[in-house]
Amino acid sequence: MKEDLSCSRVDVDTKLIESAKLFLEQKNIEIxxxxxxxxxxxxxxxxxxxxLFLKYEKMCVCDLSDVLQMKQSPISQHLRKLKDGGLLKNQREGMTVFYFLNENVQNDLKGIIR
Amino acid sequence: MKEDLSCSRVDVDTKLIESAKLFLEQKNIEIxxxxxxxxxxxxxxxxxxxxLFLKYEKMCVCDLSDVLQMKQSPISQHLRKLKDGGLLKNQREGMTVFYFLNENVQNDLKGIIR
DNA sequence: GTAGTATATTAGCATATTCTAATATAATAT
DNA sequence: ATATTATATTAGAATATGCTAATATACTAC
Incomplete structure (x- = not known):
């Protein structure tokens, strides 16, 4: 049952090592x-x-581009990542696309930030 | 005083844009x-x-290498980044170097994680 | 239909990240 | 001193990231 250890020290706390490995396996999805x-x-x-969305609720790509003083393309690319990651949602109104926090993660984000 | 805007839409909420820019400037260091x-x-x-450190308080490089099943070198490199970033501290005991959470950020981390 | 505006996507490049492999440093034991 | 163990550092390679520039798509107005 002995696993290969990277260090051959005598006083390894094998119990700790095995416990910690199990812990990480259990938390793996969360991590x-x-x-x-x-x-x-x-x-x-x-x-x-x-x-910005924690303060202003929703903004369009154009607003963000102005506020962040960056071109529209990188803003769109970041918004896509945030949307793909489940942090944002969007909603088109005519030509304008508004982004806003995904309500499912809003409280998590408030907890994480500050 | 007009700043250059990336979108030439008529219905820009200039108040919002300027307010948001100021907000980000004020939060800049925190961000x-x-x-x-x-x-x-x-x-x-x-x-x-x-x-691991939120659960086990302290571990040596060797322990981490065993638990994470990675070579010692990348573990050391990650630990250095975490230490440089102020999240960890370390303490040598003989040949062994133990790492543990920086007590200044321990509560922040508990708030951020989970 | 065409023209104009807002947004999205893509290719390509520059930089950053993270590993491997090798070597260096520090402490202990003999 | 030398040998051994634990850790740190470095160079280099592979991959990931984030921008620019160009182009595509979606909607509106005419």
Whole structure:
């Protein structure tokens, strides 16, 4: 049953190692999901967008482009990632597409940020 | 005083745009700091390490290498980033270096995770 | 239909990230 | 001193990320 250990130290706490491995296996899905969310929030532009939606509810691509002083293309690309990641939803009104927080994660985000 | 806008729509809510820009400027430092933390937590290996320290208090590089089943080198590299980012501290005991959560961010992390 | 506006997508490039492999450093034991 | 163990650092390669520039799509107005 001995697993290969990277260090051959004598005083390994094998109980701890096995317990910790089991712990990580049990938390694996949660960790993967959270890592995905954190990696989305780990980009300054995207985090600014989330901050904006926590304050202003909804904005269109054009507004964001103006506020962030970036071209429309990278804004659209970030919004797509946030939408694919489940953090945002959008809604078209004529030519304009408004983005806003996905209500399913709104409280999570409020808890995570600040 | 008119700033250049990326979209020439007629019904721009200039008040909103200016308010949002000011808001982001005021939050800028907080956003930069948080984005840095989120980008650290956005890597699965590093997030697993943080989960482990939220449960087990402290572990050595060797333990982590065994638990995560990764070579010592990448573990050390991740630990360095987490330490540089202020999330971890370490303490040498003989040949062994133990890492643990920086007590200054422990509560923040508990709030952020889960 | 055409023209104009808002948004989305794509290709390509520059940079960042994360691993491997090798080597360096630090501490212990002999 | 040398040998061994634990950790840290470095160079390099593979992949991921995020921008620019160009183009495509969707809607509106004429």
């Amino acid at each position: 993967e999901q959270n890592a995905k969310i954190f990696s989305l929030l780990g980009n300054e532009v995207r985090l600014k967008i989330i901050y | 930069e700091q948080n984005a840095k933390i989120f980008s650290l937590l956005g890597n699965e290996v590093r997030l697993k390490i943080i989960y």
